[in-house]
Amino acid sequence: MGSAYHTVKLMFERIQRKLDIIDVRISTLSQEVKAPRGPVQPVYLSVGIQTTVNALKTFRGPATAEQISAVTGRARAVESMHLNELFRMGLARKEKRSRTAFFSLKEEFFDER
Numbered sequence: 001m002g003s004a005y006h007t008v009k010l011m012f013e014r015i016q017r018k019l020d021i022i023d024v025r026i027s028t029l030s031q032e033v034k035a036p037r038g039p040v041q042p043v044y045l046s047v048g049i050q051t052t053v054n055a056l057k058t059f060r061g062p063a064t065a066e067q068i069s070a071v072t073g074r075a076r077a078v079e080s081m082h083l084n085e086l087f088r089m090g091l092a093r094k095e096k097r098s099r100t101a102f103f104s105l106k107e108e109f110f111d112e113r
Contacts, residue, residue: 043091052082053091053105062095062102 045053055071056063065080072079083103086092095102 043089048078049082049085052079052086055079056083056092056103056105059104062093062104064100064102068103 051072051074052068055068058071059067065076065083068079068083069076080101083092083101084094086105087094087103091106093104093106095104
């Protein structure tokens with residue numbers, strides 16, 4: 001029984017050493033990913049999405065695709081598509097309330113300078 005315990009203990013120690021090595025590698029990779037690699041490239045938006053952004057800026061808080069379409073004069077489906085694209089790009093927040101989605105711009109990307 002003692003030798004089985006010793007064998008299992010050695011296996012766990014080897015596993016622990018390998019996990020420590022993996023942890024160091026992950027930590028190193030994490031630091032490399034966080035480190036800036038050069039100048040930040042600007043994000044270029046299509047005219048259609050820029051129109052949606054400008055309409056969304058007119059609202060003081062979150063707005064729906066229906067509300068945005070009333071400002072732009074375009075179909076709700078078009079605005080929904082543009083708003084969801086902004087969300088996927090990480091430029092807007094999306095909050096679902098029941099079946100309705102409310103969108104707002106992330107200020108860090110669209111501050112007025």
